[in-house]
Amino acid sequence: MILTQLLTGISVTELGQFLKNPPEGFTVKKFGSEYRVQSDDQSLVFIDDLHSGNRNVVFLNSLGRKFKMHNLWEYTSMRKSLLSKRIYVLVSLCVPQASKKGATEPRVLREYVFSINGGDPMTKWQMERGLDWTISSVAGESYRVEINLSEILNSLAAEGLVDEDLMKYNPTWKDASFTLKYYSDALFDFPHWFGFSKKSFKLRPINT
Numbered sequence: 422m423i424l425t426q427l428l429t430g431i432s433v434t435e436l437g438q439f440l441k442n443p444p445e446g447f448t449v450k451k452f453g454s455e456y457r458v459q460s461d462d463q464s465l466v467f468i469d470d471l472h473s474g475n476r477n478v479v480f481l482n483s484l485g486r487k488f489k490m491h492n493l494w495e496y497t498s499m500r501k502s503l504l505s506k507r508i509y510v511l512v513s514l515c516v517p518q519a520s521k522k523g524a525t526e527p528r529v530l531r532e533y534v535f536s537i538n539g540g541d542p543m544t545k546w547q548m549e550r551g552l553d554w555t556i557s558s559v560a561g562e563s564y565r566v567e568i569n570l571s572e573i574l575n576s577l578a579a580e581g582l583v584d585e586d587l588m589k590y591n592p593t594w595k596d597a598s599f600t601l602k603y604y605s606d607a608l609f610d611f612p613h614w615f616g617f618s619k620k621s622f623k624l625r626p627i628n629t
Contacts (some may be wrong), residue, residue, distance in 0.1 A: 427554040430538030433577060439534045457481055465598035473532055487600040496603055503548055505540045513595040528594050551622035563605040567621040571597040576626040
């Protein structure tokens with residue numbers, strides 16, 4: 422099932438459907454129980470390799486959910502891509518479940534490939550503002566910035582764009598973000614060591 426937000430440039434596709442009918446810019450090849458997903462240079466993929474059901478899925482051109490940058494050139498290149506390409510992240514709809522040890526762990530109901538157009542004017546404005554805020558709040562040290570997609574995903578559920586049979590469980594979204602890590606060459610990077618340079622900003626529905 423493809424769930425398309427009534428807001429510009431956003432879509433959520435169930436993982437199985439994505440593999441069966443990949444969107445423009447993607448090709449999928451199956452080798453036994455493994456699916457290999459190839460994307461073009463107009464797509465920015467932040468998805469780790471995964472095992473889902475009885476299948477292994479590998480996104481060959483993925484940068485991984487946590488992307489590392491080591492110099493200004495890498496940061497500038499990543500920033501340009503974020504603000505111009507279509508971004509893909511794997512997210513999971515989950516409910517809490519008690520484990521044998523008594524701890525509460527999320528149980529995955531369904532996995533989706535979330536896509537947002539980084540070049541859309543409002544999305545681009547939000548990311549530019551978030552990235553600029555991050556840079557202005559650090560002073561040459563390493564930092565980590567998390568781009569959080571939870572508010573957009575919650576809006577999908579609120580508008581009834583997620584299957585009703587799933588919503589009766591009052592599920593929550595897991596892995597609704599991706600992270601950029603910038604490593605400075607500063608020798609005494611105390612703010613980073615003590616966790617003071619961890620930043621996060623949320624992308625919000627365009628109509629709010």
